[in-house]
Amino acid sequence: DAGITQSPRHKVTETGTPVTLRCHQTENHRYMYWYRQDPGHGLRLIHYSYGVKDTDKGEVSDGYSVSRSKTEDFLLTLESATSSQTSVYFCASSDRTTYEQYFGPGTRLTVT
Amino acid sequence: AQSVAQPEDQVNVAEGNPLTVKCTYSVSGNPYLFWYVQYPNRGLQFLLKYITGDNLVKGSYGFEAEFNKSQTSFHLKKPSALVSDSALYFCAVRTDSGGYQKVTFGTGTKLQVIP
Numbered sequence: 001d002a003g004i005t006q007s008p009r010h011k012v013t014e015t016g017t018p019v020t021l022r023c024h025q026t027e028n029h030r031y032m033y034w035y036r037q038d039p040g041h042g043l044r045l046i047h048y049s050y051g052v053k054d055t056d057k058g059e060v061s062d063g064y065s066v067s068r069s070k071t072e073d074f075l076l077t078l079e080s081a082t083s084s085q086t087s088v089y090f091c092a093s094s095d096r097t098t099y100e101q102y103f104g105p106g107t108r109l110t111v112t
Numbered sequence: 113a114q115s116v117a118q119p120e121d122q123v124n125v126a127e128g129n130p131l132t133v134k135c136t137y138s139v140s141g142n143p144y145l146f147w148y149v150q151y152p153n154r155g156l157q158f159l160l161k162y163i164t165g166d167n168l169v170k171g172s173y174g175f176e177a178e179f180n181k182s183q184t185s186f187h188l189k190k191p192s193a194l195v196s197d198s199a200l201y202f203c204a205v206r207t208d209s210g211g212y213q214k215v216t217f218g219t220g221t222k223l224q225v226i227p
Contacts, residue, residue: 004155033215035217040219041219042202042217042218042219042220043156043202043217044217045214045215045216048214058214090155090156092155092156099144099146099161099163099206100146100158100161101146101148101156101158101215102158103148103155103156103157104155105154105155106153106154106155
């Protein structure tokens with residue numbers, strides 16, 4: 001987990017409220033990712049970024065938006081949280097030369 | 113489209129015995145293959161990767177994996193399992209997609225090493 005942090009680590013929120021999760025990396029990696037982990041589904045890509053202000057959708061992007069204003073920060077926003085977005089969210093980063101991803105410790109989000 | 117299959121939800125092995133966690137993939141072009149491990153309440157940790165070259169790849173904690181192009185497999189192996197190896201293991205595949213790095217993960221295999 002060294003070099004990549006997520007905040008908050010735990011959050012409980014009500015349906016319909018906006019939520020922002022933050023990812024911060026100190027590796028100067030170009031690529032950053034947001035995944036959600038759910039039983040039986042493994043990790044599914046929500047959004048990814050290939051540079052500052054450059055982002056694209058993953059396989060489960062509906063209801064989520066992202067922003068990347070600096071190399072080190074990648075924000076995930078749930079505009080109006082729903083119970084189906086209860087999950088564990090992981091951020092990851094990688095560079096082009098080594099390919100492997102480095103993961104943060106995760107954020108457990110509960111939407112009631 | 114690329115995909116990864118981990119056919120076993122759980123693998124049980126006795127401590128000291130060899131272990132294998134299976135992974136097959138489907139991808140257009142040359143695959144980049146990875147194994148990650150996740151301990152409880154932690155993020156995923158990189159174990160090893162195959163990009164090119166020798167089909168047998170060695171990684172962290174004594175793990176290795178064999179790339180088999182004809183069987184489109186990349187099974188994770190260890191000669192002698194430890195109780196501390198008990199964790200969730202993910203196989204992943206990457207290809208270039210418009211020049212961006214997109215990785216597809218399998219659903220994970222829980223490894224239980226029995227003392």
